[in-house]
Amino acid sequence: MKKCYIWQGCTRPGEGYAGDVNLCILRHGIAVERGTPGCKTDADRPLTPKGRRQLGQIAAAMKRLGLNFDLILSSPFRRARQTAEIVAKSLKLKKCLAFSDELTPDGDPKKLIRQLNELEPHPEDVLLVGNEPYLSRLVALLISGGEMVGMELKKGGLCKMETDLLRYGQCATLTWLLAPKQMKLMN
Numbered sequence: 466m467k468k469c470y471i472w473q474g475c476t477r478p479g480e481g482y483a484g485d486v487n488l489c490i491l492r493h494g495i496a497v498e499r500g501t502p503g504c505k506t507d508a509d510r511p512l513t514p515k516g517r518r519q520l521g522q523i524a525a526a527m528k529r530l531g532l533n534f535d536l537i538l539s540s541p542f543r544r545a546r547q548t549a550e551i552v553a554k555s556l557k558l559k560k561c562l563a564f565s566d567e568l569t570p571d572g573d574p575k576k577l578i579r580q581l582n583e584l585e586p587h588p589e590d591v592l593l594v595g596n597e598p599y600l601s602r603l604v605a606l607l608i609s610g611g612e613m614v615g616m617e618l619k620k621g622g623l624c625k626m627e628t629d630l631l632r633y634g635q636c637a638t639l640t641w642l643l644a645p646k647q648m649k650l651m652n
Contacts, residue, residue, distance in 0.1 A: 487625065488627070493621075497511060544596075604624060616642070
């Protein structure tokens with residue numbers, strides 16, 4: 466049985482969690498344009514109806530891939546939150562859903578990694594949901610130790626990395642990267 470995590474500001478310090486971690490990264494779906502009436506800030510922009518439909522297909526593809534998570538951690542930005550909620554509902558993992566300001570475009574990867582490492586028990590399968598360019602920079606950091614690897618996650622794009630020691634810097638291997646169109650073909 467999978468363990469689900471309630472997000473709490475844990476205080477246990479640690480350099481890195483020594484244990485296998487499967488880390489999936491999902492960019493939010495298609496959202497309304499900036500400046501749309503009713504959206505005062507970038508954080509307020511919701512998914513479009515097309516974005517919601519696309520995420521339904523992506524969640525179905527994730528199910529076909531057999532993905533299951535101990536923790537779904539999302540940016541609190543509306544479009545990312547909605548994306549995480551659609552996936553959590555589809556995978557029947559609503560209780561595993563939590564939010565972190567460290568997944569917003571202004572988030573700090575070092576603090577995010579610390580938050581993940583401080584969780585007890587340590588999650589083995591994690592889905593992070595957020596925004597570009599933050600997510601691509603996070604992937605670059607974990608697979609190369611730098612900020613750039615010449616990749617961009619498309620809206621609804623998903624990648625998987627594996628690590629046996631989650632820490633700030635090069636520590637993970639990119640296992641796969643899927644564009645939304647590829648996941649649509651899985652249905």
